[in-house]
Amino acid sequence: MLIPDVVLAIGERMTYQESFQTRTSGRGTFDITREVEQIVTCSGISSGICHLFIHHTSASLVLCENADPSVRTDLERFMARLVPDGDTMFEHTMEGSDDMPAHIRSILSKMDLTIPVTNGRSGLGTWQGIYLWEHRTRPHSRMVTVTVMGD
Amino acid sequence: MLIPDVVLAIGERMTYQESFQTRTSGRGTFDITREVEQIVTCSGISSGICHLFIHHTSASLVLCENADPSVRTDLERFMARLVPDGDTMFEHTMEGSDDMPAHIRSILSKMDLTIPVTNGRSGLGTWQGIYLWEHRTRPHSRMVTVTVMGD
Amino acid sequence: MLIPDVVLAIGERMTYQESFQTRTSGRGTFDITREVEQIVTCSGISSGICHLFIHHTSASLVLCENADPSVRTDLERFMARLVPDGDTMFEHTMEGSDDMPAHIRSILSKMDLTIPVTNGRSGLGTWQGIYLWEHRTRPHSRMVTVTVMGD
Numbered sequence: 001m002l003i004p005d006v007v008l009a010i011g012e013r014m015t016y017q018e019s020f021q022t023r024t025s026g027r028g029t030f031d032i033t034r035e036v037e038q039i040v041t042c043s044g045i046s047s048g049i050c051h052l053f054i055h056h057t058s059a060s061l062v063l064c065e066n067a068d069p070s071v072r073t074d075l076e077r078f079m080a081r082l083v084p085d086g087d088t089m090f091e092h093t094m095e096g097s098d099d100m101p102a103h104i105r106s107i108l109s110k111m112d113l114t115i116p117v118t119n120g121r122s123g124l125g126t127w128q129g130i131y132l133w134e135h136r137t138r139p140h141s142r143m144v145t146v147t148v149m150g151d
Numbered sequence: 152m153l154i155p156d157v158v159l160a161i162g163e164r165m166t167y168q169e170s171f172q173t174r175t176s177g178r179g180t181f182d183i184t185r186e187v188e189q190i191v192t193c194s195g196i197s198s199g200i201c202h203l204f205i206h207h208t209s210a211s212l213v214l215c216e217n218a219d220p221s222v223r224t225d226l227e228r229f230m231a232r233l234v235p236d237g238d239t240m241f242e243h244t245m246e247g248s249d250d251m252p253a254h255i256r257s258i259l260s261k262m263d264l265t266i267p268v269t270n271g272r273s274g275l276g277t278w279q280g281i282y283l284w285e286h287r288t289r290p291h292s293r294m295v296t297v298t299v300m301g302d
Numbered sequence: 303m304l305i306p307d308v309v310l311a312i313g314e315r316m317t318y319q320e321s322f323q324t325r326t327s328g329r330g331t332f333d334i335t336r337e338v339e340q341i342v343t344c345s346g347i348s349s350g351i352c353h354l355f356i357h358h359t360s361a362s363l364v365l366c367e368n369a370d371p372s373v374r375t376d377l378e379r380f381m382a383r384l385v386p387d388g389d390t391m392f393e394h395t396m397e398g399s400d401d402m403p404a405h406i407r408s409i410l411s412k413m414d415l416t417i418p419v420t421n422g423r424s425g426l427g428t429w430q431g432i433y434l435w436e437h438r439t440r441p442h443s444r445m446v447t448v449t450v451m452g453d
Contacts, residue, residue: 014165014316015199015301017269048317049353049449051200053267055276057216063413065359065405070394074402075409077391082233082384089228092221100225103216107226111214111279112265114414116355116447118319123447125357128413145267145274147200149300149451150317165316166350166452168420202351204418206427208367233384240379243372251376254367258377262365262430263416296418296425298351300451 016043016148023141024134027098029064029072032144033130036115037122039146046120048150052113055143058102058135060109066129079105085137102135109133117150167194167299174292175285178249180215180223183295184281187266188273190297197271199301203264206294209253209286211260217280230256236288253286260284268301318345321447326436329400331366331374334446335432338417339424341448348422350452354415357445360404360437362411368431381407387439404437411435419452 018039024030040050052061065071083104086097093099113130116123124130132142169190175181191201203212216222234255237248244250264281267274275281283293320341326332342352354363367373385406388399395401415432418425426432434444 017198017267047319047449048451051265051267053265053274055274055279057214057276057278062409063359064409068394068396071402071405074392074394075406078385078406081391083229089232090225092219092225094219100222103222104226104229107213107215107260109409110261110412114265114353114355114416116319116353116449118447123355123357125359125445127359128357143276145269147198147267147301149199150449168349168418202416202418204416204425206425206430208365208427208429234380240383241376243370243376245370251373254373255377255380258364258366258411261412265416294427296420298349298418298452300350 014149016045017145018042019143019145021141021143022132023139024132025139027134027137028076029131029133031129032132033124036130036146040117040122040148041120043148045117045148045150048117048148050115050117050122051147052130053145054111054132055145057106059140059142060106060111060133060135061113061144062109062131062133063113063128064131065127067127098137105135117148165300167196168296169193170294170296172292172294173283174290175283176290178285178288179227180282180284182280183283184275187281187297191268191273191299192271194299196268196299196301199268199299201266201268201273202298203281204296205262205283206296208257210291210293211257211262211284211286212264212295213260213282213284214264214279215282216278218278249286249288256286268299316451318347318450319447320344321445324434324444324446325441326434326444327441329436329439330378331433331435333431334434338432338448342419342424342450343422345450347419347450347452350419350450352417352419352424353449354432355447356413356434357447359408361442361444362408362413362435362437363415363446364411364433364435365415365430366433367429369429400439407437419450
């Protein structure tokens with residue numbers, strides 16, 4: 001009876017998965033570092049990886065400098081110039097002028113992100129924060145799944 | 152004799168890896184969601200991650216909206232404007248005017264992609280499909296490796 | 303006494319994590335394929351994934367063609383045109399004209415990268431190399447953490 005317990009304990013430590021919802025207020029970056037840190041702590045995993053995934057095609061997950069807010073307004077301004085809303089090149093405009101740009105912005109900034117777990121915490125650099133990037137101009141509810149794996 | 156069996160069973164469930172080839176018909180996006188789903192099912196893994204990797208530098212793997220095909224033609228048109236074939240800025244033109252653009256497009260859209268596995272299936276959002284994006288104008292055979300890990 | 307040994311052996315094989323520092327000479331791409339290969343070998347893991355992470359917001363990790371150096375000079379030239387140093391659009395210029403461009407370049411080319419491990423080696427394609435991409439014009443010391451997981 002001792003053996004199955006030990007075996008199950010290892011199985012449980014290997015993979016921990018949890019999802020959460022974030023309500024955005026429209027286009028912009030939203031800091032989710034604290035939510036992710038809490039999930040890493042809950043997982044009880046000491047060393048491994050933490051995988052983040054957003055289940056949408058018009059919002060993304062990025063690492064960004066976390067000290068000066070102007071970094072993220074500059075980033076937003078850059079992206080708005082790179083992929084302009086209402087560009088006449090786009091056919092897919094069903095949901096408005098920010099519809100297709102939101103898909104392209106998400107592909108360029110990615111919907112998945114993996115960070116290391118070290119000593120039971122996310123191994124982010126000092127200036128790295130985790131941001132959910134809403135690309136639609138209106139508010140949305142966004143679901144993120146976090147999977148922590150390791151020992 | 153019972154103990155090694157239990158232990159091996161856990162080892163086997165942890166990591167499942169399989170590669171497949173896709174023949175593209177030239178530049179464009181090719182839906183590989185079904186192939187990936189089948190591999191996740193074969194793995195027998197219930198909760199964890201599924202890592203996809205393309206072993207080339209002129210094709211990539213992306214998540215994209217899977218309902219309206221005009222999303223992917225708009226995406227293609229956008230990328231062709233961002234990284235124009237035959238741009239005189241490029242020195243590396245050995246294999247033609249789409250050679251260097253294919254490398255840059257692959258780096259901007261990435262050759263690796265990781266999605267969650269939940270309840271024995273890939274945890275994609277309703278509108279998310281997995282696409283192999285061929286960046287060369289001529290047909291190519293592309294190899295993708297899928298690694299499923301978890302419990 | 304046999305059982306805990308077996309169990310621990312599995313635990314140890316699952317996750318192997320190691321960090322290293324690289325000194326860059328300023329903006330450009332630096333081949334770290336050999337360092338990563340050595341860590342994969344040290345891990346003793348035969349089949350699984352290798353996750354790379356750079357703990358900074360002004361340098362990134364990319365896969366790129368490894369045969370013709372002009373691919374990487376073309377890539378550099380493309381990125382310099384896409385995100386120009388000294389663009390008057392940027393407010394965040396505290397550390398100079400390459401400060402904000404370095405953050406944007408890092409977000410577009412990503413700070414995390416995951417490759418498969420197959421037969422005890424990184425499963426890179428023939429023409430794929432792993433590069434640390436320094437986006438600041440001056441030399442920096444950069445920390446990379448490599449986590450290898452699998453059987």
